[in-house]
Amino acid sequence: xxxxxxxxxxxxxxxxxxxxxxxxxxxxxxxxxxxxxxxxxxxxxxxxxxxxxxxxxxxxxxxxxxxxxxxxxxxxxxxxxxxxxxxxxxxxxxxxxxxxxxxxxxxxxxxxxxxxxxx
Numbered sequence: 229x230x231x232x233x234x235x236x237x238x239x240x241x242x243x244x245x246x247x248x249x250x251x252x253x254x255x256x257x258x259x260x261x262x263x264x265x266x267x268x269x270x271x272x273x274x275x276x277x278x279x280x281x282x283x284x285x286x287x288x289x290x291x292x293x294x295x296x297x298x299x300x301x302x303x304x305x306x307x308x309x310x311x312x313x314x315x316x317x318x319x320x321x322x323x324x325x326x327x328x329x330x331x332x333x334x335x336x337x338x339x340x341x342x343x344x345x346x347x
Contacts (some may be wrong), residue, residue, distance in 0.1 A: 247287045280305070282305055
């Protein structure tokens, strides 16, 4: 199970396309913007570029198979880019400040026990 959105998208999902998206999405945008803006912002825009390429591929597949364009794939991927860029800045620091957080299996098991007991 992924520990963060970054862990999900960088090491656990679509490893087959990882190098392709890095080479044709992340690196061109990052290298284009690096001389003009800070490295951190250029990296963020590179991530946006990789997700944009992925959304275009998914939109193409939907259009090719169903002959419709809804924009749902682009919306999905842009929401995930926002999540990837916001999670480390706001949510991860608050998680690091806690000594012991209950694990997801513990929370899930407690929820299931509560649900079963109330049947």
